[in-house]
Amino acid sequence: MSKAKPVYPFPAIVGQERMKLSLILNVIDPGLSGVLIRGEKGTAKSTAVRALADILPEIPVIRDDPFQLSPDDELEILAEIRRHLGLAEDAPIVRETRKVAVVELPVGATEDRVVGSLDLEQALKSGKRKVEPGLLAAAHRGILYVDEVNLLDDHVVDVLLDSAAMGVNTIEREGVSFGHPARFTLVGTMNPEEGELRPQLLDRFGLCVTIEGIADPESRVAVMERRAAFDRDPEGFVLKWRSESEALAGRIERARRILASDVAVEREFLFRIARTCLDVGVDGHRGDIVILKAARALAAFAGRNEVQAEDIDKAAELALPHRVRRQPLMEMADDLEAVRRKKKGMES
Amino acid sequence: MRANFPFVAVVGQDELKKSLLLCAVNPGVGGVLVRGEKGTAKSTLARALADVLPEIDTAEGCAFVCDPARPGEWCTRCREKAGANHWVKRRIPFQTLPLNATEDRVSGSLDFEEAVRRGRREFSPGLLASVHRGILYVDEVNLLDDHLVDILLDAAACGENRVEREGLSFAHPSRFMLIGTMNPEEGELRPQLLDRFGLSVAVGGETAVEDRVELMWRRQCFDRDPAGFDRLHAEETLALRRRLVAARERLPGVRLPKRLRGFIAELASESHVAGHRADLFLEQAALALAALHGENEVGEARIVEAAPLVLAHRRRDAQPSPPPPLPPPPENSEDDSETPEKSPPENREEREDAPPPPSPEQGESPSQNRPEDADDGQSGGGATPEENVFQIGETFRVKRVQADRDRQRRRGSGRRSRxxxxxxxxxxxxxxxxxxxxxxxxxxxxxxxxxxxxxxxxxxxxxxxxxxxxxxxxxxxxRLGNHLFFTVDASGSMGARGRMAASKGAVMSLLLDAYQKRDRVALISFRRNGASLDLPPTTSVDLAGKLLAEMPVGGRTPLSAGLSRTWEAVRNTLSKNPLARPIVLIITDGRSNVALRDPGENPLHEAWRLAAAMRQDSRVKYVVVDTEDADAMNFGLAAELAGALGADYFKVNDLKVEALVNIVRRSEW
Incomplete structure (x- = not known):
């Protein structure tokens, strides 16, 4: 990986703290089900997502397995898939570790490319089925990145929604069907000027951040300088940032361990979450649950075992902007505090 | 498989739980339609219901989930094995209909491998086979392709899936409990489909802080240890299962006193429901409710309790869910299936020869439907000839405007034209x-x-x-989305007598419709001395709505400029995407008093000449929406323009679905 083409180091991205934080939180807890990054062109959206590869943790996988199954708890599924494809079921299982993958879904991708395909021509000749896994197989247990997610074809969106809801992707052709697990963190970027997202898809993103270009001239200069330095000598630049990258990766790894060993949330904080959601007016309860998860991830990231009030508030800012109830054709709330004030004002 | 969140542990949602239980007790109740917000445990409850219901017996690995108690319905395989069948217990089937499901996948198809390898014509079962005796959950049922919904409802209604295609003629039993969900903001369900659902429930999030906290708490417990959480609620689940089984056994013996039939009929007619389905479903629901409560006779109270679930979605004068008001009577279907094919071309011919004469219907309907409030709001606006920004008037559900069919193959999404x-x-x-x-x-x-x-x-x-x-x-x-070009007359004359508010209301209604049908929209306005492309084609209907609200009105009427700016935008779109089928909607009173180039030419004639030229491209469809009041002195200028463009011509009020009968009648005429 590292030899192919160095990625821009994640910590070297100037500013855009909320975006960086929301990405990090999703790495700490994949259960947050992704983040939607809204913003103008040229605000380091794509750079940040690609740079994630720099700080991702390693996960155990099975060698030569195109479906990224976990050797810990998906061995049964592996056996089933092998049976289905007519492969040797008792082929040896070699464990290895690999970084969590960032799989990019291009906007023009065909359904076949995303879902995978069954090679019918092969089947016509020999009567045997052969499966060509798609992007969803590659993204299992990883990050699926969709640039310009609002421009995605509706039928590809349907496929994403199905897999996101069921955690399974089904490849189907002429009554021959084949399913494999596909649970991924969905990261989408979009420029709102080019159209909004379908509400169902919007709801699938756990977090949502809106970013703007940096106004501070000094930071802007830093952006240019770093970019130029990277373009001039990518390896050297990466090397220069190595220690920071490693420090961040280590911190994320620690946070994952803390989260796994449990982060406590006092009941009074649950009230704080519920009240926040009621105050701003959100549809359903997914907002509450995402805030809770994000707050726990935040606490873990800070190296704490218990959630504090500030975690809740920060989490709400990331989890609610796209969930505030609105009529079609209304704009999305960018500023949560303003929504709350407005609601309060209307009541009094 | 990962454990499901237990049914009994879901906080709140009592109406939905009740509806689901009624369906589980009595299949005659006819499915549940869940309307409302996202993230309200809809699918969690549906999934969990499958765990509550007792397991069923079936042959091991049987793709049709055959029922040992009904040998007459067995599939070929089960029949061949006959007595040698291994009956096993299994959890009842639960299937979610995938959003991208094809007809093959739903109803089944010819078995490819069997055909090629052994030359046998075998049926390869689809979703409707594997969900037999189980629960079919359809998320966003209002967004499903019409033909798929038809297949589902046919199967649900007759308990059987019939396949007559690809050289197959095959039928197998398919009795399932249908649970559909929808968010009304994303478009309504066709009324006939709505009627086929026995019950409907509106769901929302819990509003009490304590409930929300309890919900999070339970969710957190579940996430930490699903199995343990399940054990914690095992006893309660078991009690519920016993209650369901007892209710099922009791059901055949539950009586409905004769006098209460009259009561049911009365309730139904009070709500102005269409047809008799409501009466039947209400009876079945009341029976199920009584059985669930361990009663042998239905009392009045049970009927009253069940009534809202059965009647809410059938009520004709029901509360309109803003912005799109409740669906119209079932005539809508015609507009969906037949008329679009035949009527538009004929229409066109007629219009060309004779601009529509003021038909008797025209005289009636507009005066009835005229948005009163909008009218009042404008009386001040009309007095000042300066620039004004008018409010958006009343919005309504618009009838289907679509492009004519052709033989081109396209890619895309959306829900407008076939x-x-x-x-x-x-x-x-x-x-x-x-x-x-x-x-x-x-x-x-x-x-x-x-x-x-x-x-x-x-x-x-x-x-x-x-x-x-x-x-x-x-x-x-x-169906695919189209490119819609809205060309809006924003000249001073539009400011008069509330016209602009009504017109904006009409455009807004069309925009909401465009949002639901996933069109690309563009907005062009003309006033004073020129026209401007306010919004190039985009999927952001939101933006179009915002610009519409801010659009100022005033000055003279450069209709020619408006037309030529529109044409430029349409041509650009077509050169980028030759397969696009643009629909141009011109909202105007047809007046024109600023010529484009030659000040000597009559501006009106110039506009008509342009219109005739624009008509030459058969890929573009035109619709003229006449904003002139029908009761005022009628110049018929917009109709004249429509004639020159070969456009469909509507008065603002004719766009409303409610006015559909009139339009159908007129195009026959």
Whole structure:
């Protein structure tokens, strides 16, 4: 990986703290089900997502397995898939570790490319089925990145929604069907000027951040300088940032361990979450649950075992902007505090 | 498999839980339609219900989930084995209908491998087979392709899935509990479909802080230790299951006193429901409710309790869910299936010869439906000839405006005009060779290969030997979104007598419709001395709505400039995307008093000349919406413009679905 083409180091991205934080939180807890990054062109959206590869943790996988199954708890599924494809079921299982993958879904991708395909021509000749896994197989247990997610074809969106809801992707052709697990963190970027997202898809993103270009001239200069330095000598630049990258990766790894060993949330904080959601007016309860998860991830990231009030508030800012109830054709709330004030004002 | 969140542990949602239980007790209740917000445990409850229901007996690995108690319905395999069948217990089937499901996947198809390997014509079962005796959960049922919904509801209604295509004629039992969800903001369900659901429930999030906290708490416990959480609620689940089983046993014996039939009929007619389905479903629901409560006779109270669930979605004068008001009476179907094919071209011819005469209907309806409030609001605005920004008037549900059908294959999404598509979605209408879609039409391929079999059969072990030249692919058809160009007259004359508010209301209604049908929209306005492209084609209907609200009105009327700016935008779109089917909606009173180029030419004649030129491109469809009040002195200028463009012509009020009867009548005329 590292030899192919160095990625821009994640910590070297100037500013855009909320975006960086929301990405990090999703790495700490994949259960947050992704983040939607809204913003103008040229605000380091794509750079940040690609740079994630720099700080991702390693996960155990099975060698030569195109479906990224976990050797810990998906061995049964592996056996089933092998049976289905007519492969040797008792082929040896070699464990290895690999970084969590960032799989990019291009906007023009065909359904076949995303879902995978069954090679019918092969089947016509020999009567045997052969499966060509798609992007969803590659993204299992990883990050699926969709640039310009609002421009995605509706039928590809349907496929994403199905897999996101069921955690399974089904490849189907002429009554021959084949399913494999596909649970991924969905990261989408979009420029709102080019159209909004379908509400169902919007709801699938756990977090949502809106970013703007940096106004501070000094930071802007830093952006240019770093970019130029990277373009001039990518390896050297990466090397220069190595220690920071490693420090961040280590911190994320620690946070994952803390989260796994449990982060406590006092009941009074649950009230704080519920009240926040009621105050701003959100549809359903997914907002509450995402805030809770994000707050726990935040606490873990800070190296704490218990959630504090500030975690809740920060989490709400990331989890609610796209969930505030609105009529079609209304704009999305960018500023949560303003929504709350407005609601309060209307009541009094 | 991961454990499901237990039914009994879901906080709140009592109405939904009740409806689901009623369906589980009595299949005659006819399914549940869940309307409302996202993230309100809809699918969690549906899934969990499958765990609550007692397990069923079936043959091991049977793809049709055959019922041992009904030998008459067994599939071929079960019948062949007959007594040697291994009956096993299994959890009742639970299936979610995938959003991108095709007809094959839902109803089944010809078994490819069997056909090629052994030359046998076998049925490969689809979703409707595997969900037999179980629960079918359809998320966003209002966004489903019409033909799929038809298949589902047919099966749900007759308890059987009949397949008559691809050279197959096959039927198998398919009795399932249908649970559909929808968010009304994303478009309403066709009224006939709405009527087929026995019950409907509106769901929302919990509003009490304590409940929300409890919900989070439970969710957190579940996430930490699903199995332990399940054990914690096992006893309660078991009690519920016993209650359901007892209710099912009791149901056949529950009586409904005769006098209460009259009461049911009264309730139904009070709500102005259409047809008699409501009465029947209400009776079944009341029976189930009584059985669930361990009663042997239905009392009045049970009927009253069940009534809202049955009647809410059938009520005709029901509370309109803003912005799109409640669906109209079932006439809507015609507009969906037949009329679009026939009427538009004929319409056009007629219009050309004779601009529509003021028909008797026209005289009636507009005065009835005129948005009163909008009118009042404008009386001040009309007085000042300066620039004004008018409020958006009343919005309403608009009738379907769509492009004419052609033979081009397109890619895309949306829900407006029917088109052949080059993607694996939509209805299989025909087949053809070398389409390059990779969407094999097995039946046609086999037919193409059949004549060559004797010659080809060499040492192949396959029953049918296929050659690349045999390959036939499916031609599919589905609805797609269009490019809609809104050309809005924003001149001073539009400010008069509330016209602009009503027009903005009409455009807003069309925009909401465009949002639901996933069109691309563009906005052009003309006033004073020129026209401007306020919004180039975009999917952001939101933005169009915002610009519309801010659009100022005032000055003279450069209709020609408006037309030519529109044409420029349409031509750009067509050169980028030659397969696009633009629909141009011109909202105007037809007046024109600023000429484009030659000040000597009559501005009106210039506009008509332009219109006639624009008409030449058959890919573009035009619709003129006349904003002139019908009761005022009628100049008929907009109708004249429509004639020149070959456009469909509507008064603002004719766009409303409620006015549909009038339009149908007029186009027959």
């Amino acid at each position: 088109s052949r598509v080059s993607q694996k979605q939509g209805r299989y209408v025909r087949s053809g060779p070398d389409l390059g879609t990779g969407d094999l039409a097995l039946d046609a391929t086999l037919r193409a290969a059949a004549p060559h079999q004797l010659a080809r059969r060499g040492d192949s072990s396959l029953a049918i030997v296929l050659a690349p030249s045999d390959i036939r692919e499916k031609i599919r058809e589905k």
